Amino acid sequence: MFDWLRNGKYAALLLTLVRLYVGWTFLSAGLKKLTGPKPFDATGFLQGAIEKAGGEKPIVQGWYGDFLQNVALANVEVFNVLVPWGELLAGIGLILGTLTTFSALMCLLMNFSFLLAGTISKNPNLILLGFFLLAAGANAGRFGGDRWVLPWLRQRSRAVLGRRQE
Template identity: 55%
Template sequence: MFVKFLRENQLASYFLLVVRLYLGWEWMTSGWGKISGGFEAGGYLQGAVQKAGGDHPAVQGWWADFLTGVAVPNVDLFNILVPWGEFFVGIGLILGTFTTFAALMGAVMNFAFMFSGTTSTNPQMVLLTMFILVAGANAGKIGFDRWIMPLLKKGRNQLHVVENKNNHRPVG
């Protein structure tokens, strides 16, 4: 019943707009702060790896292995991906453009930060993001998705018509 409300009710779309604007602002300003202030993930990544030791590690061994084997050697790439990813997730949520994709990418980053031993606002942001993901298209109805998604659907349907015409073979 609650899922149906989130997915179909116009009042829910207004609630989701407020959630989107809050999350979008948080992501956008965090990303912009890193872009404009210079960002270097190396120390953060090394700190996360160090949190994998001891009796009660804050970081699981498998995640520390990922950080050591993938993130640390490619820190220059992560120095670009993290700030710009945060910024674009924020813009997508604020504008309501590819809303569920932006929310999903934000949740992925929140989980990556939590896996790395950082709590902060990440659990709260994940919880709010779940409402957007469950709501689906209704989360972006008050935003550019109102116009973008029907155009994409129309384009996809036209592509299927063309494919069906080209693959149609008469029987007999």
């Protein structure tokens, strides 16, 4: 199955549909945050997640609550830029099938971050689909921009590495 996922033409077609769904989900979430009536502010979300880290039966693991308190909330201005732009760019990458593996990895990182912060929503489903995209590697972008971008990047990296060895 792994070989089929990474090399099969029909797998690439199925992965294209998965890629478009996950990409659209992230693109639309990022667009809502960037074009909403109010500027995106993660402060309330972070404070709510930090509260879920306390009490008798915490929903958020203590170490993640500490990260949210000491890193994310302390640098909320940075996260207010990273979250919407990260969602938007990862969504575009998946929809176009360009740098698909990296885009899928970024989507997984964001989904796990939301999940660890106590938000369920679509995150488990998107994580599962993201793992398929990640496991498929370049085949997930076979019917997208990766068809041209990845060979070009390989050629450029060989040229650069070849010059360094001289």
